[in-house]
Amino acid sequence: MAAPQKENGYTPIANEILEAVYAAKLSATQYKILMILWRYTYGYNRKNAPISQSFIARATDTHISSVRREMAKLIKWGIVREISPAGFNRAKVLEFNKNYDEWEPTQVAPTLGDSADDNSTQNEADTDSAHATQERNIKQKIQQQARAYTRFYTENFGVLTPLIMQQAESFIEDGMPDELITMALERAVENNARNWSYAKSILNRWLENGIDTPEKARAEQVEYQNRRRGKPPNVDERAYTAEEKEKRKRDAFAEMEDLANGI
Numbered sequence: 001m002a003a004p005q006k007e008n009g010y011t012p013i014a015n016e017i018l019e020a021v022y023a024a025k026l027s028a029t030q031y032k033i034l035m036i037l038w039r040y041t042y043g044y045n046r047k048n049a050p051i052s053q054s055f056i057a058r059a060t061d062t063h064i065s066s067v068r069r070e071m072a073k074l075i076k077w078g079i080v081r082e083i084s085p086a087g088f089n090r091a092k093v094l095e096f097n098k099n100y101d102e103w104e105p106t107q108v109a110p111t112l113g114d115s116a117d118d119n120s121t122q123n124e125a126d127t128d129s130a131h132a133t134q135e136r137n138i139k140q141k142i143q144q145q146a147r148a149y150t151r152f153y154t155e156n157f158g159v160l161t162p163l164i165m166q167q168a169e170s171f172i173e174d175g176m177p178d179e180l181i182t183m184a185l186e187r188a189v190e191n192n193a194r195n196w197s198y199a200k201s202i203l204n205r206w207l208e209n210g211i212d213t214p215e216k217a218r219a220e221q222v223e224y225q226n227r228r229r230g231k232p233p234n235v236d237e238r239a240y241t242a243e244e245k246e247k248r249k250r251d252a253f254a255e256m257e258d259l260a261n262g263i
Contacts, residue, residue, distance in 0.1 A: 011043040020100040024079070029070040032060040037080065037096050048083050048095035052208055056089070064204060065170035066101050074172065077104040086210040147172075149181040156185065166195050171203050179214050180206065 021034060036056050040049045053071060057064040072231040074080040097103070149168060153160045168181055184202040188194060211217050 011038055013038060013042055016065070017098055017100075020103075024100075024103070027070060029060070029062055030060050030074055031054075031064050032062060032065065033071055033074060033254060034079070034096065036060065037094055041094075048081075048093050050091040050093050052091035053084070054204065054208060057196070065167060065174075068174045068207065070160065078102045078235060086208050088137070091208065092210075145177045147181075149185060150176055152185050153196075156189055167196075171207070172179070173213055176203065177213070180212070180217060183214055183217055233243060 021031075024032075033056055034124045036051075036059055037051065040051055041047060051066045054064055056062070056071075057067045060067075071080065075082055078097055081095045081097050083095050088096070150165070152159055153164075171181060172178065181199075181203065184199040186205070187202055188199040191198070206212070206217060206220075211220055
C-alpha cells in the first residue's frame with residue numbers, strides 16, 4: 001500500500017500558479033509536461049533544469065513526437081521558457097514562467113457567463129470552415145507525397161505506411177527540413193539498417209541536440225569520427241590529393257632529419 005509522506009519530499013507550488021494552470025486551455029500531454037517540469041525544478045528548489053524531451057516521453061509514457069509538439073506550443077505560448085538550447089549530449093534547460101500575465105491570452109479560459117451566444121457563433125464558424133479544412137488537408141497530403149524523403153524511402157526501404165509518414169511529418173512540424181529526414185534514411189542505408197526505427201532514432205537524437213540543418217548534421221558526424229580516432233573536437237576533415245600526401249610525407253621526413261641533426 002502506497003503511503004506518500006510530505007516528510008519524504010514534496011514540491012512547493014503557490015496556489016495562484018495552480019489556479020492559473022487549471023484555468024488554462026491545455027491538453028493532457030501539456031499538463032504532464034508541466035508536472036515533470038515542476039517536479040525537477042521547484043521540487044529541487046531551483047527555477048530551471050536541463051530536461052530532455054526523451055526523458056519526459058519515458059516518464060509520462062507518451063510518444064516523443066507528442067512531447068515535442070506540445071512542448072513547442074507551451075514555449076510559443078510563453079508558459080515554458082527555453083533558457084538554453086540543447087547541445088551535444090546536453091538537454092535543453094527549461095523553466096516554468098509563473099508570470100501568467102505573459103501567457104498567450106488564448107490559453108487562458110474565458111470568464112463564465114458568455115455561453116449561449118458564443119457557442120452558437122462558434123458552431124457557425126466551424127460549419128463554414130469545414131470545406132476550407134478539407135481542401136487544406138488535400139493540399140497538405142499532396143505536399144507530403146512530393147517530399148524527397150518519401151521518394152528515397154520507397155526506393156530504398158519499401159512501402160511507406162501512413163504511420164511512418166505521420167511520424168516523419170511530425171519531425172517536419174518540429175522544424176526539421178525534408179533534406180535532414182532524407183539524410184537520416186541515408187545513414188540507415190549506409191549502416192545496413194534499412195528500417196524506420198533506426199532512422200527515427202537518428203532524428204530524435206538530432207532533435208534533442210538542436211541539430212536542425214544538414215550542415216549541423218554533417219558537422220556532428222565529423223566530430224563523432226574524430227572522437228573515435230582520438231582527435232580533438234572541431235578538427236576539420238579534408239581529403240588530400242596524391243600529390244599533397246606525398247609532399248606531407250616528405251615534409252615529415254625532413255622534419256625528423258632536422259631533429260636528428262640537432263637543427
